[in-house]
Amino acid sequence: MKTITVTSAIWKKKGVVLLQFGYDRELIELVKTLSKAKWSSEKKAWLIPYSEDILDQLLTHFKGKVWLDYSGFDQIKQEQLPTTLPELASDLAQEIGKFVAWMQNKRYAESTIKTYSQSLSLFFRFTNNKKPVEIITEDLENFHQNYILRRKYSVSFQSQVINAVKLYFSNKQKRKLEPEGIERPKKPKQLPHVLSKEEVKDILLAHKNIKHRTMLSLIYACGLRRSELINLRLEDVESKRGLLRVNDGKGAKDRIVPISKKVIDMLREYYKLEMPLTYLFEGAKAGHTYSPKSLENVLNQAVKKVGMKKKPTLHWLRHSYATHLLESGTDLRYIQELLGHKSSKTTEIYTHVSTKSLGQIKSPFDDL
Numbered sequence: 001m002k003t004i005t006v007t008s009a010i011w012k013k014k015g016v017v018l019l020q021f022g023y024d025r026e027l028i029e030l031v032k033t034l035s036k037a038k039w040s041s042e043k044k045a046w047l048i049p050y051s052e053d054i055l056d057q058l059l060t061h062f063k064g065k066v067w068l069d070y071s072g073f074d075q076i077k078q079e080q081l082p083t084t085l086p087e088l089a090s091d092l093a094q095e096i097g098k099f100v101a102w103m104q105n106k107r108y109a110e111s112t113i114k115t116y117s118q119s120l121s122l123f124f125r126f127t128n129n130k131k132p133v134e135i136i137t138e139d140l141e142n143f144h145q146n147y148i149l150r151r152k153y154s155v156s157f158q159s160q161v162i163n164a165v166k167l168y169f170s171n172k173q174k175r176k177l178e179p180e181g182i183e184r185p186k187k188p189k190q191l192p193h194v195l196s197k198e199e200v201k202d203i204l205l206a207h208k209n210i211k212h213r214t215m216l217s218l219i220y221a222c223g224l225r226r227s228e229l230i231n232l233r234l235e236d237v238e239s240k241r242g243l244l245r246v247n248d249g250k251g252a253k254d255r256i257v258p259i260s261k262k263v264i265d266m267l268r269e270y271y272k273l274e275m276p277l278t279y280l281f282e283g284a285k286a287g288h289t290y291s292p293k294s295l296e297n298v299l300n301q302a303v304k305k306v307g308m309k310k311k312p313t314l315h316w317l318r319h320s321y322a323t324h325l326l327e328s329g330t331d332l333r334y335i336q337e338l339l340g341h342k343s344s345k346t347t348e349i350y351t352h353v354s355t356k357s358l359g360q361i362k363s364p365f366d367d368l
Contacts, residue, residue, distance in 0.1 A: 002024065003021065003069055004066050006070040006072075008050060015047070017049075018047060030184055034046075036048055079096040096117050099117065116160070116167065117164075136177075140162070148161065152359050187203070192323070193312065200317065215298060224318065226315070236359055239264050242261070244258075323350050332344065
């Protein structure tokens, strides 16, 4: 008897059931008899809407015709599905626009402005577009309990949203929301992921495209953040001095980092071939920045080419840069300056992943 694999998933904010099998004309015609069954080229499966009794329906429908393998099927709980919220009211959209203008005047970072405006919009929509003058502390507590916690959002998301709402009300409404029922847990202290020098080398040499190779190399060679790389301008490279100027980094901080002759030679070779106009690395349209998503794809393609099982992000290259500097004997104070860290405590986390210090520790097991 032929087999159809049945799994469940949340896709495009809805619960769906996926039916997968090798190409078979007879099975295709059979699946088409299911109500609302649609083929998805993206998922490479037939999709039908999820319901609590969908598995029973499928077993009945295919009984005696097809064997169903539903070992990978999981029930989808209501709280797992995205909440359907109303569209943001036009008057509240204007109010958020004023809040954005206020943050811009206060020179908040663009990333913070975007996060806070989206967070405030989400909160207003959850209150069913309640007027700001009518919103009270209990509304924020209700949002926290029945939206953030119920949907198991991260500690970071929780803090961002609550901070955004409190900032808006304290500065634009001139009153404070002080929710007593909201616990503000500490953000988990996670150790940075670090690649070995051999792994970094494999990734940096994976691409034949010199632009792709140069972008990844510069991130590692200078410990850059993704946004810092894509916003580099041609004049930021001071080749004669062997320096790279990083403008408006995290916390609106500028910094200078050294670049070696090896990196400068790579940049010169890249420049002769690509001839960028404004930014050091430009997208498909001349004079415009390279997209963050495309840069992520450049890394992912390199990882795939070298067959690495790990799933590194661009920030792993920055972590690796800092850790390798520490292991080679560079003082933590210099590493702090090179990374643009405000606090030395942020930089000190790399001592926990450095093999130079950890490798010298002898386990008592070895003495048994």
